[in-house]
Amino acid sequence: MPSGGIDNLVGALPNLYGDFCKVINLKPSREGRPIRAVKMGKGSGGGRRGVLLVGGLHARELLNPDSLIYFAFNLAYAYKNNKDYSMGGRTYAADFVKMVIEDMDIFILPLANPDGREYVLSPTGDRMWRGNRAPNPGEDCKGVDVNRNFDFLWTSGIKTSANPCSSQQLYKGPSPFSEPESQNVRDLLDTYSHIVGMLDVHSYSEFVLYPWGDDENQTTQPTMNFKNPSFDGERGQKGDSYKEYIPKKDLDWFVYVGNLMAEAIEAVRGKKYAVKQSVNLYPTSATSTDYGYCRHYVNNADRKVLTYCIETGPLVLKNGEPDFLTSFQPPFPEASCIMEDAQAAFMEFCINILSVSGEIIEGIKFAGSGALASSGGRSARPSAAGRRLAKFLEDNRDELMVLARTDKRLSRETAVVTKRLLPIIQSGRDGEPKAFDEALVKRIDELLGRLGELGAPKLRRGAQAVRRDLQSFAGITLADALRKVDAGARRGK
Amino acid sequence: MQRRFFVTIFASDQKAFVALRRLDLDLFNLPPNKRGEASIGGLLTEADIELVRGAGYRVQIIEEYVEQGRKQAKKSAGKMAAKGAAEAADQGGTPVPPVQTMNDKAWLKEFNRRKKVQ
Numbered sequence: 363m364p365s366g367g368i369d370n371l372v373g374a375l376p377n378l379y380g381d382f383c384k385v386i387n388l389k390p391s392r393e394g395r396p397i398r399a400v401k402m403g404k405g406s407g408g409g410r411r412g413v414l415l416v417g418g419l420h421a422r423e424l425l426n427p428d429s430l431i432y433f434a435f436n437l438a439y440a441y442k443n444n445k446d447y448s449m450g451g452r453t454y455a456a457d458f459v460k461m462v463i464e465d466m467d468i469f470i471l472p473l474a475n476p477d478g479r480e481y482v483l484s485p486t487g488d489r490m491w492r493g494n495r496a497p498n499p500g501e502d503c504k505g506v507d508v509n510r511n512f513d514f515l516w517t518s519g520i521k522t523s524a525n526p527c528s529s530q531q532l533y534k535g536p537s538p539f540s541e542p543e544s545q546n547v548r549d550l551l552d553t554y555s556h557i558v559g560m561l562d563v564h565s566y567s568e569f570v571l572y573p574w575g576d577d578e579n580q581t582t583q584p585t586m587n588f589k590n591p592s593f594d595g596e597r598g599q600k601g602d603s604y605k606e607y608i609p610k611k612d613l614d615w616f617v618y619v620g621n622l623m624a625e626a627i628e629a630v631r632g633k634k635y636a637v638k639q640s641v642n643l644y645p646t647s648a649t650s651t652d653y654g655y656c657r658h659y660v661n662n663a664d665r666k667v668l669t670y671c672i673e674t675g676p677l678v679l680k681n682g683e684p685d686f687l688t689s690f691q692p693p694f695p696e697a698s699c700i701m702e703d704a705q706a707a708f709m710e711f712c713i714n715i716l717s718v719s720g721e722i723i724e725g726i727k728f729a730g731s732g733a734l735a736s737s738g739g740r741s742a743r744p745s746a747a748g749r750r751l752a753k754f755l756e757d758n759r760d761e762l763m764v765l766a767r768t769d770k771r772l773s774r775e776t777a778v779v780t781k782r783l784l785p786i787i788q789s790g791r792d793g794e795p796k797a798f799d800e801a802l803v804k805r806i807d808e809l810l811g812r813l814g815e816l817g818a819p820k821l822r823r824g825a826q827a828v829r830r831d832l833q834s835f836a837g838i839t840l841a842d843a844l845r846k847v848d849a850g851a852r853r854g855k
Numbered sequence: 856m857q858r859r860f861f862v863t864i865f866a867s868d869q870k871a872f873v874a875l876r877r878l879d880l881d882l883f884n885l886p887p888n889k890r891g892e893a894s895i896g897g898l899l900t901e902a903d904i905e906l907v908r909g910a911g912y913r914v915q916i917i918e919e920y921v922e923q924g925r926k927q928a929k930k931s932a933g934k935m936a937a938k939g940a941a942e943a944a945d946q947g948g949t950p951v952p953p954v955q956t957m958n959d960k961a962w963l964k965e966f967n968r969r970k971k972v973q
Contacts, residue, residue, distance in 0.1 A: 368961035374963065424954065435966055485953045490859075490898055490920060523879055529903055530881045556865050599873070643874055643884055677885065683917045684862050684896050686883055745946075778956060 363428055363562055365395060366475035368418075371431050372398045372472065379438040382463055388471070388549065389542040392496045395476040397546055400434055401554075403467035404441075405666035409788070413715045414667075415708055418508055419509040419543070419650060421491045422563035423477025423690045426674060428788070429701040430472035430563065433708045435595065437463070447773075449702040450630035451632035454709050457777030462712050469550055475508050475543045484607075486674065488501060489687060493533065494543050509562075510646075512653035513538035515576050515588055520598035520647035538793040547650055551657065556800065560654040560669045566689040567643065567673035568635045570623050570707070572616035572656040573608065573650040575640035575826035576647050580605035583672055598645040615668065619714045622763065624671070626710035627703045633676075635707075640671060668715070670689055672707055675700045722727060722780075723759075725787030726752045729795075729840040747831055747847035754824040758817070765816050772812060779805050787840060795839035803836045857900045859920045865913040869893045874914065878903075921951060 363371075375383040382404040388397045401535035403410075415433070417426035440447040447454045462468070473479060477495040481487040503526045510522040522534040524786055538691045539545050551557055573579075576588065578599045586593060587607040596604035621636035627635050638649065654669040675696075678688040691701060730748015755762070766776035782802050789796040807829050814825030834850065835843040863885065866872055872895050876882065880903055883896035898920055899907065907914050957965070 363959060364956050367956070367962065370959040371962065375960070431962075432966075439970055483954055483956060487955065489951050490881075521876060525879065529879050532879075532881075601870070642961060644882075673884075684861070684863060684883075684885060685953065686896055686898065686917075687920070690884075694955070772965060 363431070365473055365479045367762060368431060369396050369476070370463055370472045371435070372400050375434060375438060376403075377399050379442055380612055382437060382441065386550070388546040391475070391477045391479075391542060392494055392526075392635070393477040395480070397471075397474065397476060397543070399469055399471040399546075399550060401469050402434065402438065402463060402469055404464050410465070410467060410556055411559075411715055411717070412469060412554050413430055413559040413561070413712055414469045414547075414557050414654075415480065415561050415563070415808050416470065416471045416474055416547055416650060417563045418473040418475050418479060418505075419547075419562065420476055420564055421482045421493065422489060422690050423674075423677075424479070424482065425697040425700060426563040426565060426704070427473040427479070428697070429674065430470050430708075432701050433705045434470050434472070436705065437468070437709075449705045449709075450699075452629040452706045453773065454713075455774035455777045457774055457781060458709075458713065461777060461781055462709070462716065463502045466712065466716050467554070467556065468712060469499060469554060471546065474546060474720075476642065478505070478508075479541075489691065492531040494541055498533075501526040503527035503533075505533065506541050507532050507741040509564075511539065511541050511544040512535040512648045512650050513631075514649065514653040514656050515597065515647040518576070518594070518597060518633060518647045520576050520645050522646075522648055538648065544650070548653070548660070551654060551664075555665055558665055558667055559711060560651070560667050561708065562650045562654075562671045563702070564671055564673050566675040566677060568633060568676050569673040570620045570627075570635050570637045571640040571643060571651070571671040571673065572607040572620055572637070573652050575641060575643075575649050575652045576645055576780060577604055577606045579608045579613060579639055581608060581610040583607060588656060597705070598765060599649070600641065600645065603693045612666075612668070616670070619668075619711070620670065622714060623672075623707040625764065626706040627735045630703050630706045631699060632701050635672075635703075643673070646747060652779055657824065658744050672704065674704050706849070722783065722787050723755050724753050726840065726844075729787070729790045745841075745844040745848050746851065748844040751831065751844070754828055758821045758824060761817055761821050762813055765813050772809075772816075775805070775809055775812075779809050782804045790840055795841060797837055797839050798835045798843065800836040803832055807832050859898050859900055860904065861917040861920055862897050862899050862904065863915045863917060864895050864897055864907055864965070865915070866893050866895075871912075875907065878906065878910075880907070911921065 373385060375689045376385055382402055384401045387401040388399060390396055394618055415430055417430040436447055441463045446456050446458050447459050475494050478491055478493055481491050481495055482489050493507045495504050496506045497504055511534055516534060516538040523530060523532045526533050540550060553692055578600055584607050593604055624635045624637050627633055651669040654667040656665040658666040675689065675692055678685045726748055730745035766772055784796060786796045810825045810829050814822040831847045834846040881898045885894045885896045888894055904914050
């Protein structure tokens with residue numbers, strides 16, 4: 363679609379789905395074209411999380427803005443009509459859709475660089491154009507690579523060019539955020555401080571990439587990081603002594619969720635996306651994803667934003683040779699399939715940013731920590747049952763998530779149970795713990811039974827133990843239930 | 856506008872491309888080929904190709920990239936247009952047609968039609 367068409371469709375969303383879609387006007391492009399994002403989400407609340415999905419930073423990667431538009435419309439349609447959201451072999455039950463729209467805010471900036479896109483689509487333009495169409499004063503050449511214009515190691519020069527007439531189209535601009543197209547991404551992160559996840563969509567290669575992009579990751583030396591000037595000049599070279607620090611917890615999350623996104627893509631029609639650190643594509647600097655993730659290191663007041671870059675679509679061969687133009691711009695039938703793949707990844711990313719399983723585990727840990735007094739006002743001690751339950755979920759989270767989404771009925775039931783369970787778990791942390799009702803306990807029990815049947819022996823055994831504990835939960839709060847299980851175990855001894 | 860070519864650049868292993876990445880070139884990712892050779896793609900000018908070959912890499916030209924802008928410029932040159940296209944064809948290059956697009960109204964109509972079918 364031309365950039366005007368994409369903008370019109372962004373504008374159409376609030377007309378069609380006004381109760382949960384709102385347009386956000388951003389700075390216009392260098393050539394004055396409107397740039398707008400859409401915020402999708404119903405409801406509000408302090409603990410609400412946001413995600414930002416960005417497309418079209420690179421002009422020649424044509425299908426990604428369309429893909430994000432499809433995602434927005436499909437999600438909105440599914441929510442409004444209480445329908446499942448299906449893409450090929452992957453289905454997200456209507457309750458998952460409901461959870462995503464009602465429990466989080468999704469910000470979609472489908473076309474960050476409309477000028478570049480128009481130039482690519484113009485009969486007098488260039489289909490291999492990458493940047494925006496910024497005039498570069500004193501130069502004949504136009505354009506800045508918007509995805510090399512972010513403030514992350516911008517001065518380092520790692521895989522960027524300071525030459526506006528660069529053959530590689532990697533001109534990083536005269537200063538970080540010199541371009542309205544990159545400013546808009548920064549402004550969204552600044553304005554909506556509850557955004558904790560960002561996904562930037564590019565082409566091609568079939569990769570799910572996570573930070574960092576400037577150098578290999580390491581998890582043991584926090585002082586060896588992008589902010590430390592004593593390492594200036596050492597970054598951007600794989601295999602040497604400098605490696606970029608990333609906390610192990612974050613790295614584990616990136617790999618874990620990256621694999622879930624890849625699994626979601628594979629479930630659509632069998633395409634295998636590789637999950638890897640961004641630097642393994644090639645070292646970069648000043649990109650949106652590294653900028654998004656680095657913000658909380660630079661300014662403690664900023665929330666951590668977990669970021670990925672997806673490279674959609676395969677390398678296409680023609681007569682045995684790479685066909686780069688088609689790889690960047692596949693014909694519509696193939697592009698349509700790639701867009702379905704990508705939508706599964708977007709949905710999976712949103713669900714994991716919502717972090718239902720993480721919230722539940724943290725809530726159980728909190729309830730079992732002894733921080734909550736019992737309903738009788740007695741001081742509490744850490745709960746063995748709480749530890750056991752949290753450990754079961756932590757150890758089996760991956761398998762449970764996969765099992766819960768392979769079957770449509772299970773997927774729906776998991777969504778319903780999670781949706782009802784979450785407020786009870788969270789209520790303990792909010793200081794007004796709610797009790798489990800008997801019907802919910804029964805549904806959790808049945809769900810665990812079904813998942814246990816499908817799972818590996820370890821999961822089955824763990825599920826059986828949890829189901830035994832669950833018999834004590836009906837009618838009381840989580841903290842009290844855990845104490846009751848502990849007391850029962852003591853009596854049993 | 857300079858002529859540009861889609862190319863594949865070969866090296867003994869991926870590490871050999873580190874130096875290449877430092878040059879001012881429009882490069883694309885490529886997986887290893889069936890022979891296990893490390894390779895990388897690019898859209899290079901003739902001068903770029905000479906530079907890369909001079910640095911010791913093997914460069915295989917896939918085809919000339921004749922972008923629309925250049926095609927149009929040739930057309931506007933009247934009689935030169937046919938000659939230009941023929942020249943491009945001689946060199947294995949095919950002027951790249953513009954991308955076919957759908958406008959937003961047609962898109963929305965098609966989206967709604969599909970949802971009704973579902």
